[in-house]
Amino acid sequence: MAHLKLEGAINLKEDLIATACSAAIKAHKHPEKPFLLDKTRDSSIISFAGSSSPEAWFSASDSSFGETKIDTQLFPSVRSIGVDDYAVVNSAFLRRFQGILGKLKEVLRVNKSVVFTGHSAGGSIAILATIWLLEQQRNPDSNPYTNFTPTCITFGSPLVGNFIFYHALKREKWSTQFVHFVTRYDIVPRIHLAPLSSLQPQLQTILNCLNSRSLGSTVNGNVATEFFMTVMRNASAVVSNAACRLMGNTNLLLDTLQSFVKLSPYSPFGTYIFFTESEKAVVVTNPDAVLQILFYACQLSSESECDHIAQQSLKAHWGYESKMQQNLELLHAIRLDELAKLPLSLTGRNTAITEALNELGLSTRALLNLRAAGAYEEQKTRNKERMEVKKQNIEDHLNWLEVDYRAVCKVDGFGYYDVFKLQKDPIDFQANIKRLELAGIWDETVEMLKRYELPEEFEGDDEWIKLGTRFRRLVEPLDIANYYRHSKNDDTGPYLIKGRPKRYRFTQRWLEHNKKMSDPSEESTLWAKVEEIRIKTKTKMYAECSREIIELERKMKRWINEIEDDMLLKKSTFMEWWKTLPEHHRSQSCIKDDIERMVNDNNATNTM
The missing domain is CATH 3.40.50 (Rossmann fold)
Structure with a gap:
C-alpha cells in the first residue's frame, strides 16, 4: 500500500x-x-x-x-x-x-x-x-x-x-x-x-x-x-x-x-x-x-x-x-x-x-473479500511462474523433435509426417512420447486460460506467442498423422471439425491477433486438409473436387516456407496423391514450380 x-x-x-x-x-x-x-x-x-x-x-x-x-x-x-x-x-x-x-x-x-x-x-x-x-x-x-x-x-x-x-x-x-x-x-x-x-x-x-x-x-x-x-x-x-x-x-x-x-x-x-x-x-x-x-x-x-x-x-x-x-x-x-x-x-x-x-x-467482511481479490491475483502470478519453469522443458522437447527427429526423417523421399504416421522405428515411439508430454503441458495451460487463472498479459506475451507458434507448427502435424493413422476420422469425423485440440486453436489465435492477420494462420493444419481431400477423391470425380484442390494448393503456396517443403518430398502422402491428379491440372498448378525445384534439389543432392 x-x-x-x-x-x-x-x-x-x-x-x-x-x-x-x-x-x-x-x-x-x-x-x-x-x-x-x-x-x-x-x-x-x-x-x-x-x-x-x-x-x-x-x-x-x-x-x-x-x-x-x-x-x-x-x-x-x-x-x-x-x-x-x-x-x-x-x-x-x-x-x-x-x-x-x-x-x-x-x-x-x-x-x-x-x-x-x-x-x-x-x-x-x-x-x-x-x-x-x-x-x-x-x-x-x-x-x-x-x-x-x-x-x-x-x-x-x-x-x-x-x-x-x-x-x-x-x-x-x-x-x-x-x-x-x-x-x-x-x-x-x-x-x-x-x-x-x-x-x-x-x-x-x-x-x-x-x-x-x-x-x-x-x-x-x-x-x-x-x-x-x-x-x-x-x-x-x-x-x-x-x-x-x-x-x-x-x-x-x-x-x-x-x-x-x-x-x-x-x-x-x-x-x-x-x-x-x-x-x-x-x-x-x-x-x-x-x-x-x-x-x-x-x-x-x-x-x-x-x-x-x-x-x-x-x-x-x-x-x-x-x-x-x-x-x-x-x-x-x-x-x-x-x-x-x-x-x-x-x-x-x-x-x-x-x-x-x-x-x-x-467492514471486516469487505476487508476479507479485498484480501481474497489480492490473493486471487497473486495466484495468477504464481501460476504463470509455474508455467515459466516448464518453458525450458517445452523448448527441449521441441528442439529434439526438430533436430533429432524431423531432420533424420528426411530420408528415401519421406518426411517426418509420413515417418511418424508409419511408426516403424523406436525413434518414432520416442517422438510420440515427446508429443504427448508437450500436449499435457499445453493442455494444462489452456485449462488455466479458460478459467482465467493466468495473468491477463499472458496471451499477449511475445515469448509465449513465439513458443506457441513453434509448438503448433512442429507438433500439430504429428497429431494429425496420429489421428488418421488410427482412422479416427471414420468414427469421429474430420480432424479440423471434430478432432482438433484447443491447444492448437488457442496458440493459432494468439499469433493471428498479435500479427493483426486478416487471414487465418493455417500452415499447421494443411496435412489435415490433404488427408480429407485424398479421402474425398477416392469416391468422387476430379471435377467435383477441383475447387477444393485448387484452394489447398493456394494455401500450400502461401505457407510453403513454414512447412519447409516436407509435403513436397517425392514419397510424401501429398505427392503420392498429387501425382494421381489429371495432367492438365498439374501443369497449371500454382505449386508446380515449387515441386520442380524440390525435385531438382533432390537430384542434385543424390549426385553429390
Whole structure:
C-alpha cells in the first residue's frame, strides 16, 4: 500500500483532472450536441453529456441487463483471444457511440494528445471512444488519427462491459489509460448491477434527478429509498457470488442458483479513485476489489440510515466538481496495491490507509473479500511462474523433435509426417512420447486460460506467442498423422471439425491477433486438409473436387516456407496423391514450380 499525492498515484496532473471534470460537467448544458471539444496548449479534451432518458441507459430489447455482444468491427481486440469470446457491452451506450462516431472522426484528424471525459452516462461514451481510438492505433500504418495515446477520465460513470473488458485492456496494456473517479455514495456506478425490470418503476424519476443540478428539492423519500435498496440488493448478490469465486468456493448450490437467478454481467476495469468524506482518495486497480468496494462503501450500518443514505446517493452524483475545486495537491492518495496484506480489522490502528478505509465504511467482511481479490491475483502470478519453469522443458522437447527427429526423417523421399504416421522405428515411439508430454503441458495451460487463472498479459506475451507458434507448427502435424493413422476420422469425423485440440486453436489465435492477420494462420493444419481431400477423391470425380484442390494448393503456396517443403518430398502422402491428379491440372498448378525445384534439389543432392 502506497501513500502519495494524487498526481503521483495515478500519473495524471492535477490541473488536467480538474480541467477534464469542468469539461465533463459543462457537457451537461449541451445534451443536444454529440460532444464538446475544448483545446488546451497540450491536449484536445472531448467531453460527452449524460442523459435523463431511460433508453440511453438500458436497452430493454436486448436482455434484462441491457447487454449485447460488442461490435467486433469497431472493437476487435476486446475479447479473450484463446477462448475466442468477445466482450458484452451495454447496448444503449454502444448505440449512442456508434451514432456519433462519424462526427468524432472529423475532429480527431490532428496530431495532438486527446483526453476523453464524461460525467454520468457521458463517461460510458468516453470509455468507448477511448477504446475505439486505441484500436485504431494498433495499426499505425493505416491510422489517420492522432499518434498520441488517448486518456480517459470519467466522473461517476456507470459500468459499461463485462470482465472481458478488463481482461482485454490489461492484455493490450491499455488499462492504465482509464481513470474513474467515484464518490463514496454515488449510486450511478452501481446502477447496472440491477436488472432493468427491478428499476423501471422509479428509473425515470431518478434519472431526472441525477441529470439535474438543482437537487435541493430531492426525490420523494420512498422513491429514492426503494431505488437505492433495489440496486444494493442486487449488488449484494453480485459481490457475494464474486467473493465465493475468489475464495475458491466449490459449492454446487451456487451454480444451481445462477441457473435460476441471472446476475449482472458488468464489471469494473481501469484505475478507480474513491473519494472519502475528507481529503483522501483510495486508488484501486484490481477489478474484483473495485466491485467489492462499490457495494461495501454503501452498506448500511443500521436500518435507520436508509432514507438518509438513499438521498445521499443521489446528491453525491454531483459532488465531483466541488472535489475538483478544492486544492487537489492537498488530497492524500492511498494506493491499494498489496490487497492480500490488508488487515482484517481497522480498529485500534491509526494509519493513513486504515483511516481511508474506515471513511469508506469497509467492514471486516469487505476487508476479507479485498484480501481474497489480492490473493486471487497473486495466484495468477504464481501460476504463470509455474508455467515459466516448464518453458525450458517445452523448448527441449521441441528442439529434439526438430533436430533429432524431423531432420533424420528426411530420408528415401519421406518426411517426418509420413515417418511418424508409419511408426516403424523406436525413434518414432520416442517422438510420440515427446508429443504427448508437450500436449499435457499445453493442455494444462489452456485449462488455466479458460478459467482465467493466468495473468491477463499472458496471451499477449511475445515469448509465449513465439513458443506457441513453434509448438503448433512442429507438433500439430504429428497429431494429425496420429489421428488418421488410427482412422479416427471414420468414427469421429474430420480432424479440423471434430478432432482438433484447443491447444492448437488457442496458440493459432494468439499469433493471428498479435500479427493483426486478416487471414487465418493455417500452415499447421494443411496435412489435415490433404488427408480429407485424398479421402474425398477416392469416391468422387476430379471435377467435383477441383475447387477444393485448387484452394489447398493456394494455401500450400502461401505457407510453403513454414512447412519447409516436407509435403513436397517425392514419397510424401501429398505427392503420392498429387501425382494421381489429371495432367492438365498439374501443369497449371500454382505449386508446380515449387515441386520442380524440390525435385531438382533432390537430384542434385543424390549426385553429390
